[in-house]
Every structure is written in C-alpha cells, then in structure tokens.
C-alpha cells in the first residue's frame with residue numbers, strides 16, 4: 001500500500017510563483033528559470049518511476065519523498081519500499097543520453113562531460129542515505145532491519161555504460177521498468193523475516209516524516225524589492241490587472257477575471273510570508289481601497305487570525 005504520496009515539491013511551487021513576479025532585469029533570472037525546468041523535469045521523472053514502484057503496492061508498504069532527521073541532520077529519500085524482510089531505498093535520477101560508471105576510478109561520467117565523484121556520485125548518495133536510515137532505524141525502531149538501495153533512471157533512453165565491474169553495477173543501477181522484478185527477486189533471496197511488521201515500520205516513518213523547505217529568496221539572494229506586486233492576467237500572464245466593478249481587467253489583452261487575485265495571494269503566501277495583513281494585500285493587489293481588499297480576503301479561502309490580525313491559509 002502507498003501510505004505517503006508524492007506531492008508537487010514545494011521548491012518547484014515556489015520557483016513557479018517567483019518567476020513571473022521577478023523583476024525582468026534580475027541578474028540570476030536565467031539560472032532560476034533553468035532550475036525551475038530541471039526541477040520540473042526531475043518531478044516528472046520521479047512520477048514516472050512511481051508508476052513502476054506502485055506495481056508492488058499490493059505486496060509492500062511504499063512511501064514517496066521521505067524526509068527524516070537523524071542527529072539534527074535532515075536527509076531525503078526519493079522513495080522507500082518496505083517488505084517483510086527489508087527496506088529498499090530508491091534514489092532517482094533523470095539524466096538523459098548516456099552515463100558511464102567507472103568502478104576502477106570510482107566515478108561516473110555523464111555524456112554532457114560532467115564527472116561525478118565523491119558525494120555527488122549517485123551510488124555514494126544512495127550509500128549515505130542507507131547509513132543515515134540505518135542510524136535512524138537504530139535510534140527509533142531496531143538495529144536489525146536490513147536496508148538496501150537502488151539507483152533508478154527514469155528516462156528509458158538513458159544508456160547505462162560500465163567500465164570495470166559490470167555485475168556490481170547491475171545489482172544496484174537500473175531503469176525504472178526493471179525495478180519491480182528486481183525488488184521481488186532480491187526480496188525472495190532474503191531468508192529471514194523482520195520482527196517488525198512492515199506496515200508498522202511504514203507508519204512510524206510516516207509519523208516522523210518532516211517537511212523540507214528551502215528559503216528560495218535567500219538561496220538566490222532576492223530581496224523583497226526584486227518581487228513585483230500586482231495581479232497577473234490568467235490569459236496573457238501580464239502583471240498589473242486593474243480593479244473594475246467586482247472584476248479584474250487586463251490593460252494589455254483586455255480580458256476579464258473575477259478570481260485572478262487568488263493566484264496573487266497564493267504567490268505571496270508561498271514566497272513571502274505564510275500570512276498577510278489587509279495593508280500588505282492592498283499593496284500586493286495594487287488596490288487603494290481597504291474595503292475592496294477586505295471583501296476579497298473574506299471571499300478567499302483564507303482564514304482570519306484575530307491574534308495577529310492577519311490572514312492565513
């Protein structure tokens with residue numbers, strides 16, 4: 001059973017809220033757009049692999065995008081599969097073209113020329129996650145839970161090449177469509193059953209699962225002044241719709257919307273603060289009447305927090 005589904009990553013949501021509101025001459029805008037594309041592609045790849053993992057949902061307990069804390073350090077795993085005998089960590093990769101694992105030099109080379117070694121090496125990443133998960137299990141459940149890992153490529157066209165020990169790499173690295181059988185075969189080879197029930201281990205992990213958020217304004221050194229206010233036209237994406245009689249009007253394409261402010265509010269709450277005052281709302285929507293913003297806030301899905309005199313989700 002899948003007990004933790006994959007959601008759209010919060011960082012991707014933040015980037016998508018940020019890009020249309022960033023002043024066009026912001027120096028790192030190209031890099032930010034590139035990051036958004038990479039994260040979107042990564043998320044699509046993860047969902048593709050989820051499809052194959054979930055073919056095992058009848059037999060095993062499955063959690064996607066798990067974040068745990070061990071010794072004050074947060075670590076993230078793309079997916080975990082829990083059987084009666086072991087836990088399998090799935091480290092997902094979405095490289096296109098070709099990737100070469102060189103077991104002699106302990107590095108991997110991407111066809112774009114990047115060489116990944118040390119902590120960026122996909123197998124080293126998975127090994128670190130295994131160590132951290134084992135420590136977490138020891139501190140929270142038991143030291144006798146076997147942990148294994150796989151590095152899984154989402155793109156079926158990725159060519160996996162090996163220099164050196166082919167068999168060792170083939171044990172760990174594979175394409176998504178081979179994953180279900182691989183897990184079943186390896187699991188069959190294990191002779192001992194764990195003392196703990198797999199769904200109870202899953203439940204415990206779910207209980208301790210953390211939300212992992214990065215402050216993207218800090219990450220890209222963006223100040224509040226770099227973020228533009230205004231209501232975005234849902235049709236032509238231009239910022240700065242004008243408030244007419246109970247509707248928003250785009251000055252550029254003349255289209256009309258009753259709900260366009262909701263996106264602006266959601267952008268603000270995701271990017272700037274998790275709450276908004278009426279005054280901040282006036283500034284955000286470029287509206288001079290407090291009564292108008294009060295009406296808009298009341299009819300939104302936000303809740304008023306009388307203690308802080310602000311609106312929040």
Ligand SMILES: [Zn+2]
Pocket residue numbers: 233234235236237238250251252253254255
């Ligand atoms: Zn427009």
